Amino acid sequence: MTQIQEVSVDEIKHLVSERALSGETMLLNMGPQHPSTHGVLRLLLELDGEIVVNCIPDIGFLHTGVEKNMEAKTYQKAEVMSDRLDYMNPIGNNLAYVMAVEKLVDLDVPARAQAIRVILAELQRLNSHLVWLGTSGLDLAAQSMFLYCFREREIILDIFELVSGQRMMTTYIRPGGLWRDVPVEFETAVRDFLKIFPKRIDEYEALLTKNPLFMDRMMGIGHLTREDALSYGCTGPVMRASGVDWDLRKKRPYSGYEQYDFVVPTRTEGDNYARYLVRMEEMRQSVRIIEQAMNKLPMGPVRSENRKFVPPPRSEIGVSMEALIHHFKLWTEGFSAPANSIYSAVESPRGELGVYLEGDGSPKPYRVHWRTPSYENLGILPVLSKGFLVADLVAIIGSLDIVLGDIDR
Amino acid sequence: MGVEQKLANMGVVTTTLENVVNWSRTGAMWPMLFGLACCAIEMMAAQASNYDMSRFGMELMRPSPRQSDLMIVAGRVSKKMGPVLRRLYDQMPEPKWVIAMGDCASCGGVFNNYAIYQGVDEVVPVDVYVAGCPPRPESLIHAVMTLHEKVKTEKFKDLAEKYG
Amino acid sequence: MDNQLEPIVRKLQADFGATVEEFRGEAHLTVSTERIVATLEACRDQFGFELLSAQTAVDYWPKESPRFHIIYQLTSVTKNLSLTIHAPVNGSQPEVPTVSGVYDSANWREREIWDMFGIRFVGHPDMRRILNPPDADYFPLRKDYPLGYEEPQFSFNFDEIQLGKPNPKE
Numbered sequence: 001m002t003q004i005q006e007v008s009v010d011e012i013k014h015l016v017s018e019r020a021l022s023g024e025t026m027l028l029n030m031g032p033q034h035p036s037t038h039g040v041l042r043l044l045l046e047l048d049g050e051i052v053v054n055c056i057p058d059i060g061f062l063h064t065g066v067e068k069n070m071e072a073k074t075y076q077k078a079e080v081m082s083d084r085l086d087y088m089n090p091i092g093n094n095l096a097y098v099m100a101v102e103k104l105v106d107l108d109v110p111a112r113a114q115a116i117r118v119i120l121a122e123l124q125r126l127n128s129h130l131v132w133l134g135t136s137g138l139d140l141a142a143q144s145m146f147l148y149c150f151r152e153r154e155i156i157l158d159i160f161e162l163v164s165g166q167r168m169m170t171t172y173i174r175p176g177g178l179w180r181d182v183p184v185e186f187e188t189a190v191r192d193f194l195k196i197f198p199k200r201i202d203e204y205e206a207l208l209t210k211n212p213l214f215m216d217r218m219m220g221i222g223h224l225t226r227e228d229a230l231s232y233g234c235t236g237p238v239m240r241a242s243g244v245d246w247d248l249r250k251k252r253p254y255s256g257y258e259q260y261d262f263v264v265p266t267r268t269e270g271d272n273y274a275r276y277l278v279r280m281e282e283m284r285q286s287v288r289i290i291e292q293a294m295n296k297l298p299m300g301p302v303r304s305e306n307r308k309f310v311p312p313p314r315s316e317i318g319v320s321m322e323a324l325i326h327h328f329k330l331w332t333e334g335f336s337a338p339a340n341s342i343y344s345a346v347e348s349p350r351g352e353l354g355v356y357l358e359g360d361g362s363p364k365p366y367r368v369h370w371r372t373p374s375y376e377n378l379g380i381l382p383v384l385s386k387g388f389l390v391a392d393l394v395a396i397i398g399s400l401d402i403v404l405g406d407i408d409r
Numbered sequence: 410m411g412v413e414q415k416l417a418n419m420g421v422v423t424t425t426l427e428n429v430v431n432w433s434r435t436g437a438m439w440p441m442l443f444g445l446a447c448c449a450i451e452m453m454a455a456q457a458s459n460y461d462m463s464r465f466g467m468e469l470m471r472p473s474p475r476q477s478d479l480m481i482v483a484g485r486v487s488k489k490m491g492p493v494l495r496r497l498y499d500q501m502p503e504p505k506w507v508i509a510m511g512d513c514a515s516c517g518g519v520f521n522n523y524a525i526y527q528g529v530d531e532v533v534p535v536d537v538y539v540a541g542c543p544p545r546p547e548s549l550i551h552a553v554m555t556l557h558e559k560v561k562t563e564k565f566k567d568l569a570e571k572y573g
Numbered sequence: 574m575d576n577q578l579e580p581i582v583r584k585l586q587a588d589f590g591a592t593v594e595e596f597r598g599e600a601h602l603t604v605s606t607e608r609i610v611a612t613l614e615a616c617r618d619q620f621g622f623e624l625l626s627a628q629t630a631v632d633y634w635p636k637e638s639p640r641f642h643i644i645y646q647l648t649s650v651t652k653n654l655s656l657t658i659h660a661p662v663n664g665s666q667p668e669v670p671t672v673s674g675v676y677d678s679a680n681w682r683e684r685e686i687w688d689m690f691g692i693r694f695v696g697h698p699d700m701r702r703i704l705n706p707p708d709a710d711y712f713p714l715r716k717d718y719p720l721g722y723e724e725p726q727f728s729f730n731f732d733e734i735q736l737g738k739p740n741p742k743e
């Protein structure tokens with residue numbers, strides 16, 4: 001067991017101002033275990049009284065070695081690890097990985113599977129934004145937001161459990177489509193949820209949006225300019241609240257998003273309040289997308305028929321020799337991918353979630369790199385928090401919506 | 410019969426000191442916030458309104474180790490986080506218990522590689538292990554109740570040996 | 574390839590000696606590391622690729638030359654185009670010029686590449702480890718570093734693995 005590495009001032013000398021070295025300002029550790037840092041994030045703060053002069057994030061406390069571990073497993077088995085990266089968005093992670101695999105091996109996906117993928121991804125977006133709202137409300141001492149949001153979240157988790165058997169880490173989206181078709185109760189469950197949810201969003205807005213305390217704590221705090229957002233690589237609501245109109249669902253539609261009619265909210269102020277308004281509006285637009293997808297849901301198969309990549313149904317194995325051979329090859333060896341590389345991205349609730357996948361002709365991926373949005377979104381924290389109070393720093397971290405599993409992988 | 414009835418009517422109950430101490434320890438066991446990864450979200454869901462944990466005495470989740478008795482290690486512990494976990498465990502006052510929540514805390518889970526401790530019992534001694542990835546809030550509540558039963562069977566002479 | 578992307582790729586080939594490959598609708602360019610900073614500056618200023626979406630590296634051990642490829646994924650928000658640039662790197666202790674002056678997001682990404690692969694970036698303001706413990710002396714994502722796999726404990730090998738693990742009792 002190694003000792004905790006004490007960071008001496010020498011190591012970070014180049015990052016803090018001279019006032020810290022002379023002792024005029026205070027160096028404080030906002031340690032990995034802290035109620036407001038949304039995970040195991042360590043911040044080295046240089047404080048002048050209560051004002052933040054400099055803020056140095058120290059990450060890596062949740063480093064899981066996923067990229068190396070995926071190289072040791074076949075393409076199908078590695079998907080299990082993808083759920084656990086950004087644990088607020090497991091279905092989105094599955095979707096990103098599976099779309100990358102489908103692009104690499106050039107596999108088709110039937111229309112029904114694409115529509116159900118969209119419904120689940122948008123439900124997952126609602127789920128993630130609800131947790132963001134609950135926990136950042138908790139940081140600002142609005143404790144009832146936490147209880148309300150988690151109540152809604154239970155309904156969505158019940159839908160996921162109905163469909164796949166698991167509340168969070170479903171691994172329901174597989175290469176070629178879905179694991180299996182949705183049960184008959186799915187439609188009623190989703191429609192019942194859609195009936196009550198818009199009124200709930202109205203309740204949350206009534207609680208927070210015009211609240212003078214909330215507005216005082218969020219307006220004008222953490223201003224992000226358009227140039228900084230692009231140069232630092234921030235994507236998602238952080239970027240859209242600073243005036244950049246870039247949403248992968250509209251600009252590079254995947255999985256059938258071009259059929260649905262929705263608006264991507266953008267604002268120009270770039271402060272905490274703008275990010276809050278963008279995410280609230282995104283929740284309403286997600287409800288719109290889910291309704292349209294439920295109305296247009298086509299019938300048909302939910303998984304591709306290409307037996308080189310998709311295992312046959314159990315009923316066929318008893319009657320067909322080829323089905324037995326395909327089943328055997330897929331479950332013992334797995335399918336192989338060409339020796340080339342691709343980059344494929346989806347829009348997660350936090351921003352651009354991209355997968356750089358390189359194959360080498362064998363059934364195991366040669367290199368999987370996850371371009372996760374929270375990494376760049378956290379990188380901009382030192383810029384955003386200069387000159388604000390420590391309490392404002394907590395509000396800024398909440399509004400950036402970072403997930404440490406995403407950052408540390 | 411007889412004597413007990415007479416005494417109970419007067420408002421007197423007889424029991425052993427061990428029973429009273431153990432019962433009071435289970436009544437209000439305050440957990441320390443140690444949510445690391447995905448299991449933390451299920452721990453928060455267990456604390457929220459649907460699967461309320463404050464029915465079991467865990468109303469508050471104390472972020473400070475000096476004020477808590479129970480550490481629920483929820484999530485995967487990486488090699489960088491291990492010393493921090495040990496230091497926080499050492500800062501908790503006796504009596505203290507540890508619940509290893511989830512597969513990653515119990516045995517390393519899905520991740521069998523260079524960066525994750527294969528079970529948090531390589532770092533701190535664990536009382537109850539909860540299986541699941543992530544475990545349902547009901548599993549966590551069952552673990553808490555199992556821990557209560559374990560605490561109720563603690564004997565003073567074992568504790569005296571442990572603390573010297 | 575997109576017809577808006579064609580003239581940009583031709584210009585990059587002409588100015589910086591890049592070689593082009595196409596796969597699944599993406600354009601992959603290969604540029605040498607000496608010219609990578611100039612190439613990225615041209616992409617950002619002349620051709621409008623404002624966003625460095627991803628920067629990572631791949632290890633091709635046991636091939637020694639090139640041992641690594643550094644991958645830059647550029648996105649243009651105004652024109653809706655993207656481009657992948659590969660920069661091959663030789664040897665086991667390589668040094669590559671930094672692009673953190675061109676794109677700020679490269680700052681942390683290059684720290685991650687140093688941490689995982691051991692590729693040093695010349696001119697980087699803050700070359701420290703970011704994800705692994707600071708006293709680590711290994712580079713995990715290199716192909717010659719083992720996974721660190723622990724054997725699963727079945728009943729026949731339970732005791733011998735248990736003796737190897739630390740089990741603190743207090």
